[in-house]
């Protein structure tokens with residue numbers, strides 16, 4: 001049994017159906033397994049769902065009949081289940097449902113062109129509405145926030161080892177740190193890492209998505225550690241940067257800039273703020289400090305059943321933050337040949353502003369000097 005409140009999909013389906021009605025649509029075709037899981041509780045590796053205003057159906061293949069019945073029952077999902085013998089039959093079954101409706105929404109990102117055509121995608125009923133389910137999924141309910149919050153705590157707990165780990169071993173590599181963090185997250189109760197943990201040291205820290213390698217962490221390095229945990233399908237996401245022993249003034253200045261910009265950006269997070277404004281504030285502030293050319297990515301993203309999902313805190317995004325959204329704030333600076341600094345927190349938007357879910361300290365990034373051998 002889960003240690004958390006059960007995931008119940010009744011309210012999610014109610015919101016989707018209300019949106020269908022508002023938009024004068026009869027049904028929505030759902031091909032993304034993430035969205036299917038969100039709406040039904042089903043976690044199998046294949047399936048298609050159609051949600052109508054008053055019901056709908058989840059089509060699965062023979063491998064998943066029993067699993068679907070159990071999972072939909074547990075999630076209190078009212079969709080019928082159709083077990084198809086072949087994927088061809090599944091597509092035909094869905095195509096027949098589509099043709100019986102007047103106006104069916106679909107998200108073009110959820111289907112291959114071949115699949116779309118075999119589902120009757122070219123018929124007059126089909127109506128492209130990208131992000132139809134994604135927009136509902138952006139706002140998390142308490143059972144989701146509970147899981148994401150626990151995942152964030154698992155990563156916090158694991159990260160505590162870093163000062164000791166780096167301080168005691170003069171031959172420790174990026175991979176060693178990654179392995180230790182992933183082990184400790186599991187030990188804390190996570191199902192695993194929520195993405196490939198990033199440990200980027202020295203000049204590698206200038207690469208925002210460096211893959212940990214055999215580089216030995218040295219005195220004078222900035223070490224960017226981007227780590228999150230996975231808990232019952234939900235992700236967490238956090239980055240801290242450590243400065244090892246005596247570091248250059250340049251790295252200290254980069255750290256201070258990122259630290260101050262990140263803190264201000266976190267404080268901007270509240271309902272009604274335009275997502276693009278948080279990103280442009282960060283870019284403007286880095287430009288004012290003369291380091292605009294060291295910015296390599298946008299400021300943040302939503303987190304939930306996917307590690308990267310809407311809303312996007314990036315330039316030009318007009319969407320406004322809503323209560324219940326879970327987003328990262330992660331500005332960074334990257335100087336080729338020198339290193340990089342990124343600080344990332346995970347926040348849930350609340351009525352009065354936000355609650356920060358990641359609690360690892362970011363005030364004193366300096367680790368002790370490494371022992372000399």
Ligand code: ZN
Pocket residue numbers: 226227237238239344
């Ligand atoms: Zn991250």
Ligand code: ZN
Pocket residue numbers: 237301328330344
């Ligand atoms: Zn992130």
